[in-house]
Amino acid sequence: MLTRLLFSLLLLCAGAAYAGPFVGQPVPPQYMQTTQDADIWAQVGDQVISVGTIEEGQIIAVSPMAADYYEFRFGFGTGFIDKQHLEPVQGKQRVQDRLGDLNKPLSNQNLLTWQDVTVYNAPDSRSAPFGTLAENLRYPIIGKLKDRLNQTWYEVRIGNRLGYISSLDAQEDNGIPVLTYHHILRDEENTRFRHTSTTTSVRAFNNQMTWLRDRGYATLSMYQLEGYVRNRMNLPARAVVITFDDGLKSVSRYAYPVLKQYGFKATAFIISSRIKGRPQRWDPKSLQFMSVSELRKIADVFDIQSHTHFLHRVDALHHPILLSRSYHNVLFDFERSRRALAQFNPHVLYLSYPFGGYDEKAVKAANDAGFHLAVTTVKGKVKPGDNPFLLKRLYILKTDSLETMAKIITNQPQG
Structure with a gap:
């Protein structure tokens, strides 16, 4: 029976x-x-x-x-x-x-x-x-x-x-951690981005994923995170969301095989205007973006979602240009990004604001463009009932020890 x-x-x-x-x-x-x-x-x-x-x-x-x-x-x-x-x-x-x-x-x-x-x-x-x-x-x-x-x-x-x-x-429950990554490089090839906080070493990333695996963590999709925020889905206590912003080539080269080996899932927030028609020859000294074929290759691990189309830029004062654009301009860009990414995923429902920049206009545009959730760079965990278009995330830096990572991820109140 x-x-x-x-x-x-x-x-x-x-x-x-x-x-x-x-x-x-x-x-x-x-x-x-x-x-x-x-x-x-x-x-x-x-x-x-x-x-x-x-x-x-x-x-x-x-x-x-x-x-x-x-x-x-x-x-x-x-x-x-x-x-x-x-x-x-x-x-x-x-x-x-x-x-x-x-x-x-x-x-x-x-x-x-x-x-x-x-x-x-x-x-x-x-x-x-x-x-x-x-x-x-x-x-x-x-x-x-x-x-x-x-x-x-x-x-x-x-x-x-x-x-x-x-x-x-x-x-x-003090919330689910949503981890943020961007660029990953081997220590010996990282000459240009060594002091960039958003660059993680392959060794550190592998150690962090091993820590999650050894402690029995489940890696959630953004769809499951939405179910959590809206009180619609049962989830395990040991759970984390892994996200990568921008869509850099290093993600397919280094992060993808580690995540696949451990049976983990992750979300890739892609700047749709920067997708390459063909794979570029690997150059660790420059920021390279994934191609169409590379994005399709990683689709068994990564859920492809939006990091806007043309709005991932800053102005002369280094402010996100999204903040100075009109509502209709932002809405148009969000909708265009969803259309451009539909070739990889028919359900582009989640957004990451460029450089974490958002305002009331951007939140309205995200909702009107058909997104279900949007993530920021504000530090903290995601809890049920949070504003679905202002979700917090956490960074695990390459300099952070595994003890520091444990304090960030485990169920402790965030200061």
Whole structure:
């Protein structure tokens, strides 16, 4: 049964972007009770994984399916439970006593699990456990409350049931790091850009990616980051977004093979007017841009997105020219960039402002041009509910130690 269930879930989720719980579900949820301790699964990121258990005798709301499993609400998506572990509830009062306020909205905050954690039926460790949440999950909370000992508890909802997790067992989510890179060179060939902060050594980049891999980090797409910002998608606790601005040739030469080796994904924000018709002969002493064929070659690792078309320039005072252009000029450029990049990606939905320069006009133009998110160079992590057109990012410099990187990336409040 377990093998059949997992196979069914993989078929359900394979090749399809998740649109939300119970989309197109004609049958209303019904309350059922577990007959034994039951494993539960859900789609987290782009995988269907085990996300915890529900104890015997617990009541949840499920949607009957023509399959070996039932569906139920799990976080921002759908959970799955084997049909053999459930039976109809006897008596409506028992159901109503355990539901709480189903209309109470989420708090725009998540908790993070670093190990399997107990979910209790009440904000008291002496209460009966409802079940567990697995390690490495981000899970939305309804709110926080204090118990008689002034201990903080997170209130969550699973299958329309309220549950409580001690803050001693889980952390509050301080956001997802979006890492920014530009140029990558080997130490021995870097003569011109050695003192440029946006140039990273191949050795440092490889060490940084090894650090992420060894600690089990998932690399998210901008689409998944959008799901996080808009509270639409379940994601792992250990998650990071890797971005490269400009579209330099060194990205395909040095970053691409490292990321591919580790099975990582990244986003390349491309200046569409600088795409070359043919690959240039490698010259580490100049800034070279990728060609059409090079961009197509890296598409299995990199999601191609926009860094504008002609607006990646500065004026005589070294200010981004985007700031001095009219709204219509900026809008035209954004739309032209999307069209130019469509040959590599039919879904150019994300923008990186040139030199991090933006104003109210640029934000409006980004929205009107059809972008879903835009990233800046303002330092910080991305959190649910952030302005989708003013997302923060982080730099890991070539001079930063792995200890410094750990402090930047791990779940610590940003100063």
